[in-house]
Amino acid sequence: MMATTPLPTARIGAADAAPCLRADQLAVGYAQQPIVHGLTLDLGAGQALALVGMNGAGKSTLLKAIAGLLPGLAGSLEVLGTVPGGAPTRVAYLSQFQSSGLILPLRAVDVVRMGRFPAHGLFGRLTRADDDLVREAMQRMGVADLAEASLRALSGGQQKRVYLAQVLARRADLLVLDEPTAGLDAAGKERYAAALRQELARGAAVVVATHDIREAATCDLVLLLARRVVALGPPKAVITPAALLETFGIILVSQDAGGLAVVESEHGHGSENPA
Amino acid sequence: MDVFLSPFLENAFLVRALEAGILVSIASAIVGTLIVLRGLAFIGDALAHGVLPGIAVALLLHIPSIVGAAAGALVMIGGIGLITRRSRLSSDTAIGLLFVGMLALGVVIVSRSTTFTGDLVRVLFGEVLGISPAALGVQLSATLLIGAAAAICHRPFLLLCFNPEQAQVAGFSVRRYHTIMLLMIAVTVIVSFQTVGTLLVFGMLLAPAGTAALFARRLGTMMVWAALFGAVSVYAGLLVSYHCNTAAGSTIVLVATAIFFVTLGLRTLRPDPATRPELAP
Numbered sequence: 001m002m003a004t005t006p007l008p009t010a011r012i013g014a015a016d017a018a019p020c021l022r023a024d025q026l027a028v029g030y031a032q033q034p035i036v037h038g039l040t041l042d043l044g045a046g047q048a049l050a051l052v053g054m055n056g057a058g059k060s061t062l063l064k065a066i067a068g069l070l071p072g073l074a075g076s077l078e079v080l081g082t083v084p085g086g087a088p089t090r091v092a093y094l095s096q097f098q099s100s101g102l103i104l105p106l107r108a109v110d111v112v113r114m115g116r117f118p119a120h121g122l123f124g125r126l127t128r129a130d131d132d133l134v135r136e137a138m139q140r141m142g143v144a145d146l147a148e149a150s151l152r153a154l155s156g157g158q159q160k161r162v163y164l165a166q167v168l169a170r171r172a173d174l175l176v177l178d179e180p181t182a183g184l185d186a187a188g189k190e191r192y193a194a195a196l197r198q199e200l201a202r203g204a205a206v207v208v209a210t211h212d213i214r215e216a217a218t219c220d221l222v223l224l225l226a227r228r229v230v231a232l233g234p235p236k237a238v239i240t241p242a243a244l245l246e247t248f249g250i251i252l253v254s255q256d257a258g259g260l261a262v263v264e265s266e267h268g269h270g271s272e273n274p275a
Numbered sequence: 276m277d278v279f280l281s282p283f284l285e286n287a288f289l290v291r292a293l294e295a296g297i298l299v300s301i302a303s304a305i306v307g308t309l310i311v312l313r314g315l316a317f318i319g320d321a322l323a324h325g326v327l328p329g330i331a332v333a334l335l336l337h338i339p340s341i342v343g344a345a346a347g348a349l350v351m352i353g354g355i356g357l358i359t360r361r362s363r364l365s366s367d368t369a370i371g372l373l374f375v376g377m378l379a380l381g382v383v384i385v386s387r388s389t390t391f392t393g394d395l396v397r398v399l400f401g402e403v404l405g406i407s408p409a410a411l412g413v414q415l416s417a418t419l420l421i422g423a424a425a426a427i428c429h430r431p432f433l434l435l436c437f438n439p440e441q442a443q444v445a446g447f448s449v450r451r452y453h454t455i456m457l458l459m460i461a462v463t464v465i466v467s468f469q470t471v472g473t474l475l476v477f478g479m480l481l482a483p484a485g486t487a488a489l490f491a492r493r494l495g496t497m498m499v500w501a502a503l504f505g506a507v508s509v510y511a512g513l514l515v516s517y518h519c520n521t522a523a524g525s526t527i528v529l530v531a532t533a534i535f536f537v538t539l540g541l542r543t544l545r546p547d548p549a550t551r552p553e554l555a556p
Contacts, residue, residue: 067444088446095440104312104436105491114437117430118445150492176444 018081019044020174020205021066025075028058028065034073035061035227043221045173048196048206050216050235053225053247059209060096060178062225066207067093067176080174089118092172094163096179108154108162109147112138115169137168140195142187156183161191168195175199177208181215193218213239282517292403292470292513295414296527299467299479300505302418305425306463307484308498309456312436316481317367318355318457321374323464323477325351327381330398330468335384340398341413341465344473348461351377355457401472401524403513410469417466421459425498428455433494471524478528479505486535489542504534 019042027037035058043049051059064070065077068085080087092115115137116130138144141161146154154162160183167175175196181189193215200206208219216222222238224230224247231238231247283289310319329347333340351373358369385395406414425432431452434442443449460480467476483504484497491497512527519526 064440067440069440069443085444088444091444093441093444095438105488105493105497106437107493110433110493111437114430114434114441114445117434117447120430121446122427122430152492 019078020047020080021049021207022078023075024077026065026072026077027074028061028070028072030061030070032073036225036229037074039075039223039229039232041221041223041232043205043207045203045205046200047221048200048208048219049221049223050219051207051209051223051225052211052213052216053230054249056227057225057247058227059225063093063176063178063207063209066174067091069093087173090173091176092167092170092174093176094167094178094180096182104151106151107147108143108149108151108158109134109138111151111162112147112165112169115166118170133169133171134165137165138162140168140191140198141165142191157185157188160184161188164192164195168199173204175204175206175208177206179209179211181210181212213244278518279514282514286517288404288406289513289517291406291408291411292523293509295406295411295470296403296509296513297506298411298414298418299463299470299476300483300509301502302421302463303467303476303479304483304487304498304501304505305421306459307480308487308494308501309425309432309436310460310480311484311488312494313456315456315460317370319460319464319480320477321355321370321377322348322351322457322460323473323480324374325354325377326461326464326468327398327473328377328384329381330473331381331384331395334394334398335387341469344465344468345461347377347381348465352454352457352461356454397472398468399472399474400522401468401470401475403470403523403527406469414466414470417462421462424455424459428452432456471528475524475528478531479508482528482531482535483508486531486538489538505531508534 021041021043023039023041026039027034028039029035029037039062041049051062053059061070065072066079066084068079068083068088068091072084077084079085080090112134113126113130116126116134119130120126135144135147138147141164143158143161143165146158146162151159151162160180164180167177167180181192184192196206196208206219208215210216217235217239219235221233222235223232224238224243226247231243283293310316326344326347329343329345329350330340331343332346333343336343354373355370358373382395431442431447434445434447435449435452435456439449439453442452463480464473464476467479470476471479483501486504487497487500491500508531509527512530513523515521515530516523516526
């Protein structure tokens, strides 16, 4: 499961600097149907925000709004001091589905190199510094030895590591991650957790959608979603049996690990995907 | 040896057909690779067939058919754009109907006069053996234009094929580069219909690129292989059509699709170890 080391909670300049993410009475959704509304929060540099909720609870929708893929319905949303989508070189986004990733004739290293495209636009040359960032990102995810391998030849978990390496190679100031640990094995999850700590330590802010309560517990802020805001705050205050029951419908307390494991109830929300 | 070379040494029109066919192959390799990787086969098909009414109107008005084809393609791109924006769920059906409707409209316009029957066959199946030097020049310019566009838009196209949302977040407008891709398909279709015809141009777009997709491991190599398969199809198709007295354009496309299915069969019998999942632990 997850690495047990907690993420650093130090807030690098969060108090005085402009927040990386600022939402004020924000409503997001599709076709004028808000899925999440009345959301007000600040996220500073070096801080992590976990979005927790069932499929269809609004996690992906909120992430898309932050990434600039979906306009907000009401309220305001400020990302890195500008409108969502206004600072493409500073935001990295990992979507839940890698469409057609299986058939693309690419080597793993080609995929990670794409992470350097935004910094250089159409014509800017990729330099040796870019190659170093690409190699370093692949090493951090443990896929450096697969650099020359065809993407198609990799297992699902290996592909996920390559996609995460692409995100790391971005050197973004805000990481928007939709279920980054889905499909990763234990070693992959640990590498991801370590990489995330490094990203936070260098001052990047992270918004991550997750089903993993223990991962959420290592973040600075946790937002519980169930097609509305159930709770928002530090994990200690938010991750309570009552709030989780409200979010998921069902909880199981696993005695041996001492943590909480979650089983989703079958009814309720329309499912985004059969996870 | 004579069987393979002498037809081209003795007939200037065959050489011109070969040159035009190879230029079509190069343009189709670039655009076809994007079509295959981006999953635009259906839209490409609609474009290839939707230009027919434009050509038909051009024939009626005695203006160059390439102008009519361009107008038809623009109407199709506009229509497809409108449909995909308006109705997410039924866009396949709507595009399919748009394409059938345009095809029918083209035939209806042409059928108004019996003298157009020959023109209709020429438009649908091409006239690879009757290519003028001027048409060859147009073909060359179009191929260069497509090559340049693909080189300039290489990064956004790669991101778009990889994941459109990723491209958008990275600052490359999905709508802009998707439209550029559609325009590149349109240009290929418009200039290629003289060679292989509107019904068959789609085969040249899809078959060589589809064949290359079966084994290529990099985007660039996929395009090169697709161009080679296209060129071989053109040469072999012209040769067979010369010796067996078959329709040239259709023979070329038949060879191209035959290469695809033979390659597909070989891949199924003996899969590449590198494309097998779970290679490493």
